[in-house]
Amino acid sequence: MSFTVNKEIATFGGKLLKLSHESKATNTKMDVNVYLPAQYENDPSATKIPVLLYLSGLECTPNNASEKAFWQPFANKYGFAVVFPDTSPRGANVEGEDETWYLGTAASFYVDSTTSKWSKNYKMYSYINDELQSELASYLTKLDFNNISISGHSMGGYGALMIFLKNPSKYKTVSAFSPVANVHDNKWSELCFANYLGQEKSSWDQYDILKLIKSYNGPTPEILIHLGTKDPFLNELKSKLILDASKGTKFEGKVDYNFVEGYDHSYYYVSSFVDEHAKHHAKYLGLADN
């Protein structure tokens, strides 16, 4: 199985590839964008380029962050690639998939569905954590998927933390912009989880980051989190609960939580802090000292 290159775009001295491929996990065609830093073509010795996975939020395609987060100059500065996956399968023809902006299309919450209605397609946890990485590793052989970290925004900030915490040692570190903290108390995740995992709420716990952080046993890099004081979704996100849940765990003192004055939920805000997040990832990917 390989990728179709839909577009190759020169940007910031590197190259953005807009790819698509057939996914076995979702049984659909999936789009994914990959930013190859300048080193990818210009430096023949760069054969093990670390990878940052960036998971977007509700309503996004791979293009939103590719166009508006401005990871590119920092990916070049440190020398990592950025993978921008899609936020759900598309066109799976599941009833209700396109009726609400926080269910179905662009609202996978990055879990593996177990319900008869959704489980044929909504397997985004397996897609992101396994299939996409192994497919890209054989397609873009200069990328080093053994040196990888993960970040995301909103639903994707939650997804990044959840995937990091469920896979100790796999990701070198994690960061999140405005993550959804409590999937049991958020109107978007509650609708999605009831659909994808069923009404029995104990089955949601395996994806509950406030629980996962307590049972986690593995390396404990710092976790970097930002949230804007003017975010219109503060009451849904409750990102500070992640800092609170870290108390008494291996992550106590390791959650760098920043409630930043005046910023909202948009990519004007995300892009304002991408430099700090890039530096954080570069440190744990072995690309910078501090």
Ligand SMILES: N[C@@H](CCC(=O)N[C@@H](CS)C(=O)NCC(=O)O)C(=O)O
């Ligand atoms: N549709 C929502 C907003 C959804 C939203 O803000 N989505 C965020 C992620 S949670 C996003 O990144 N949107 C796309 C963009 O800003 O490019 C509303 O009506 O308020």
